[in-house]
Amino acid sequence: MHFKFFANPLLMLMTIIYLSFGVQSTVVAGTDQQCKMDIQALLGSYQKALNSSDVDKIMPLYSEDGVFMPANKPTSVGQVQVKAAYQHVFKAIDLDIAFHIDDIERQGDIAFVRTRSDGEIRLLKDNVVVKSNTRELFILKRVNDEWKIHQYMFNKVDSSKH
Numbered sequence: 001m002h003f004k005f006f007a008n009p010l011l012m013l014m015t016i017i018y019l020s021f022g023v024q025s026t027v028v029a030g031t032d033q034q035c036k037m038d039i040q041a042l043l044g045s046y047q048k049a050l051n052s053s054d055v056d057k058i059m060p061l062y063s064e065d066g067v068f069m070p071a072n073k074p075t076s077v078g079q080v081q082v083k084a085a086y087q088h089v090f091k092a093i094d095l096d097i098a099f100h101i102d103d104i105e106r107q108g109d110i111a112f113v114r115t116r117s118d119g120e121i122r123l124l125k126d127n128v129v130v131k132s133n134t135r136e137l138f139i140l141k142r143v144n145d146e147w148k149i150h151q152y153m154f155n156k157v158d159s160s161k162h
Contacts, residue, residue, distance in 0.1 A: 035147075036104050039111055039140060042147045047099050047117075053090040059083055062149045063141050069153035071134075094122040097132055109142035110150075116157070133157045 042061060049057035059079060062068075068076040068085050076085040097119030105112045115136045122129050134154045141150035 032106065035106050035111065038147050039104055039106075039113060040101065042140070042149070043099050043101065043113070043115065043138070046149065047097065050095050051097065053094060055083060055086045055090065058086055063143055066149055067151040069151070071153075071155040092124060094124060095132070096120045096122075097134075099136070111138075111140040111142075111147065113138040113140060117154075 046058065046061050049055075049061065059082070062079065062082055065078055066082055068082045070085070070089070073085070076082045097117045100116045100118075101113060102116060103112075103114040113136075115138065117132065117134050117136060119132050120129050121132045134156050136152065136154040138149060139151040140147045142148075
């Protein structure tokens, strides 16, 4: 069997480099520092929209095929389901929370963000305020040069155990 690949040292070297280091995405998502600032701005916008119970400001922050996975509730996939889930949430509660970013990792046009949040939740039915401590995981996707929430899940943290 004859392979022309091995006969061309330049082609072989480029293949080895490619396999060793990978190839950067053709869509460059900006510098790491700029990406982190953009991601922080996205989470700031999300926090503000949550605290104002504004579904119309939340939805543009999600990708078209975004996923919302609230603790102890069904998973919502896509804009229609995600919007309905937030509408349901805001009929039941009013939030006053703050996000604290623990970690941002980016791989090209995907970023993983681990956060904590704390604050208060007002249960609208009973007009009762409870403390809120949660941890969150955001998977973000760069869409048309803009970071979007692609998948988001959270769960409550028992603050008495910390």
